[in-house]
Amino acid sequence: MSRSKSAYWIWMGLLGVAILAGLVAAFQLFTKGHYLFNANDVLMWSLPLGVYIYLALTSTGLTLLASLPLVFGIQKYEPLAKRLVFLAIATLVGAFVSIGLELGNVWHMFYIMLSPNLSSPIWWMGFIYSVELVVLAVKFWRLHVGDWHSPLGKVLGHASFLAAIVAPLMIGSVFGLTESRVTYFGPVMSIYCLMMAILSGAALCLFYNLVLARIGGSGLSESIYAIQDDMARIFTWAMGLVIVFTLVKVAIESATVIPDFLNYHKYAQIFGGIGNLNTEVILGLLLPFVLMAIPSIRSTDAGRMLASGLVLVGTLAMHMEILLAGQSRPIGPKAEQYPDYIQYFPSIYEWLVMLLAVAVALLLYTLGERYLKLEAAPEH
């Protein structure tokens, strides 16, 4: 067996073990219940929900990038389109795995359709992401059979783009509409989610292409190489946007005297930080931005890989920080039963849910690359 072949099977073996472990955890969750998570009636949404938000938004970001060639007709990016659509599907499947294992009773999901509540942001979020998954799958099939420009293909492209704009706004409003938790920042949360989607999508696109080139051994193909520069630029701009947003948020949090915010602030640095800047913001946002601002680093593959890798970890940490800090204090009578502040570290089951979600996405990436000719582009 050649070296690359054995590496492939080792990789598949690792994914297999991860998926198996995740399935065992899933079985335990279904039979025993979610007390296996380190969540409780104060801090009820934990790592699996953070992973869901992260993967779903990343998938959205990938869809938005795919829209550049597919909706806005930028031909230069066409060699990326099919792969991006596929990655968006695979990442969204990972997101669904994570939320599926977070829900107390996933079998009742059909009531989302039978008994819809149109005033619920969770309903809209579930609905739009389900539609998105179907549209992306059909779109991928059309691209796979070589249909790049038919009217149906165009409609699908536009539909997935629209869904990708609205979906992060819905995730944001799940939090932003919670009037009892002011620290989730109202409508601003929706804009934040949209920007984070573009950021983690761009980071994944950049990182993935570089890893792929390294695995392939032959470096980036010429057509992709030319696009990587632009992707690096989009990535840097997305970082800039999120930085501006984050600094405004930090400024508001530092200046306000609203008690909820003061309390929030006290607990908002789960991973530590310097002054009012959290560690994940420094290492996962500011540092990669600085790296990408230095021309000699920006232009190297290693520099891009480091920067996008940091952002991929950083954005997950940022979602977790926001998610946890807003739920770390008991509300009303729950203060009788719980301490003033809930300490949280994920249980092994929560880690396994994350592992399963990520491994499923990675398995799909791997199979896609092997069997689905992801670099196909139309003849012009």
Next chain:
Amino acid sequence: MPRYAMVIDLQRCVGCGSCSISCRSENNVPEGIYWSNKITETSGTFPNVRYHYIPTLCNHCDNAPCVRGCPTQAMHKLENGITMHDPDKCIGCKYCEFNCPYGVIYFNWRKPHPFWRQQDALIEGGTSSPAEEAKKAGGKVIPYYNPERAETLPGIRPKGVVEKCTFCDHRVKKGLLPRCVEACPADARIFGDISNPNSQVSKLLGKFRPFRLREQLGTDPHVFYIRDFNPAHYQPTKGGV
């Protein structure tokens, strides 16, 4: 159709906890979950210090955030104003729990009443196991099981769904008062139809200045608090500089 509401008279309330205990047995509420609960607040600094006790339950809000956010309408309003839950439709997303500004919704993280499900006896051959005990008493899972609860909700809610106070909808339907109201030895809980100007609740609300919890959120809670438990006196004084 009546619109049910509750008035809690804090001057009458002695903080005995009867409401919570009777609620537990009426509704087969599992350990760790509280349909009826309390907030205790301390004010002042030692030695000038006292504590306040505010009994809590679901406020059966008119603009209930828990209802608005529930994706499947599992959490819903009844015509009589009660905020009701349907575990059959609940997907266990916990958004209602996240959304409720009053901390009165709980999730069933495990099969409820784990203690009474235990099959092992404390002393082998000497004592019976909790599960045997419950069975001997004729209960379902718990020896003190109240079958009447099952008239409108599963008697014991399954794991993976939320639960909360229902104003004892199953009793109200039959013309009975919620169990906590009936059990209160101090008559501190007054229940009734707020849409009827002659009901006891309406009369009390016109007589005393009521307050509600976190009113500024616009949820329109239907549990009202009147008066204050404070028998203390003090000498008239103008303070000093």
